[in-house]
Amino acid sequence: MEEVQSIFEKLCLPHLDAAYNFARLVVERDQDAEDVVQEAYVRALKGFEKFHGNDARAWLLGIVRNAAYGRLQKHVRKSDLLPFEATIDAETVGDPLPDSYHEERVQQLDEALKRLPVELREILFLREIEDWSYRKLASTLKVSSETVVSRLSRARQCLQQELARAGRKELKHEL
Amino acid sequence: MNCEEAGRLLDAYLDRELEWSSRLELQEHLSLCPSCWSLAQERQEFRTLFRATTSTYKAPSELRKKILVAVRREKTKQAFALFRQPWVYAAGVFILCLSLVLNILFPDSGKEISRQAVLCHSRSISPEHLVDVNSANPLVVKSWLAARLDFSPPVVASPASAYALLGGRVDVIQNRTVATIVYKSDKDLITLFCWPPKREQLPQREYVINGYHVHVWSNAECNYILISKFRGPETDGFTDSFRDQLQSGAYF
Known part of the structure; x- marks a missing residue:
């Protein structure tokens, strides 16, 4: 058991940031995301002996997704969700934001994302950030590859529309 | 390929998911159609922008700690989960009962008889009644014993x-008439008891009884119990050599 746990930690802990980001995207609130990730890791440990693949990150994100959806269904009504805020306690990864324009774009994108239904948010995250193939998306989201194509297309379209709407509002505001 | 078809395949093309033949066809169309080309550019730019501007966060360090604690607690729970299974206790009780029954049905006869042999050995030491035939000649000892027993012990x-x-x-x-042969060194006294096994051949065992070292074994001719006060290279050498000589027939 000692050995199993050590392998588990080595394989799964490096993906904690991805798990956290994905959980935040689905459940939106930081505290909920933390609870979801913690629950997902415990579930993953329990089922670790059944994991025989070589993509621990995808496997873990699949478990995070289940835990996050479980939480959405059990504890939180969608109307109760707080906005998906860019300014949270957690540290932002990568280079510091270089200028106010970029910062504004980040905020706009977050705002636009939060207005998308959860299934569109998650597919965008998994495709664009995690670079998942259509096949992996289909198997994890348990949908056909045709649905993956159409859902992705819809997600991108919706996001573009939301960004355009935000841009028009901003222009009006400036005028 | 027309523009409508190209528009339908564009996302899969940019996602590198389009099969080889369609990809070539689409590439050809894009090189010929400026409006589809600019649509492709626009979508590609959007993807780049999305990747560049999506906020990613580092998981709080507290969360990492909490997970480690939860994962290790789970490990402990899993380890103890075994003891919450009723069948573990049932198995324990079963094994205990089985060992008791086996002990009753098949007692360690070697140990009991060794205990009696040790008493006999210690009784012989205290009144200095070590031997009835006092001789260093094995032939004399053997013939003396053979005259009093219904078997001829190896000496x-x-x-x-x-x-x-x-x-x-x-x-x-224990109601068995046995031959007792005594050997002496400067500091130790070894007593060897032997008798024909009949139906009871003792398994090889070693015991320490009342401070004496007891070595039990048997062969086709006899059961043997060898008792010494000390245990060391000398007594081990004695035992090994004794057994070798029995096996090779180097005895009287």
Whole structure:
């Protein structure tokens, strides 16, 4: 058991940031995301002996997704969700934001994302950030590859529309 | 390929998911159609922008700690989960009962008889009644014993140089008449009990009983119980050499 746990930690802990980001995207609130990730890791440990693949990150994100959806269904009504805020306690990864324009774009994108239904948010995250193939998306989201194509297309379209709407509002505001 | 078809395949093309033949067709169309080309550019830019501007966060360090604690707690729970299974206790009780039954049905006969042999050995030491036939000659000892027993015990002259044959006597242990052969060294006294196994051949065992070292074994001719006060290279050498000589037939 000692050995199993050590392998588990080595394989799964490096993906904690991805798990956290994905959980935040689905459940939106930081505290909920933390609870979801913690629950997902415990579930993953329990089922670790059944994991025989070589993509621990995808496997873990699949478990995070289940835990996050479980939480959405059990504890939180969608109307109760707080906005998906860019300014949270957690540290932002990568280079510091270089200028106010970029910062504004980040905020706009977050705002636009939060207005998308959860299934569109998650597919965008998994495709664009995690670079998942259509096949992996289909198997994890348990949908056909045709649905993956159409859902992705819809997600991108919706996001573009939301960004355009935000841009028009901003222009009006400036005028 | 027309523009409508190209528009439908564009996302899969940019996602590198389009099959080889369609990809070539689409590439050809894009190189010929400026409006589809600019649509492709626009979508590609959007993807780049999305990747560049999506906020990613580092998981709080507290969360990492919490997960480690939760994962290790889960490990402990899993380890103890075994003890919450009723069948573990049932198995424990079953094994205990089985060992008791086996002990009753098949007692360690070697140990009980060894205990009696040790008593016999210690009784012989205290009143200095070590032997009835006092001779270092194995032939004399053997013939004396053979005259008093219904079997002829093997008598080894001197299995180890440090020990000399002192003599023999006849004892009764648990209703068995046994040949007792005594060897002596400067500091130790070894008593060997032997008798024909009949139907009871003792398994090889070693015991420490009342501070005496007891070595039990048997062969086709006899059961043997060898008792010494000390345990060390000399007594081990004696035992090994004794057994070798029995096996090779180097005895009287």
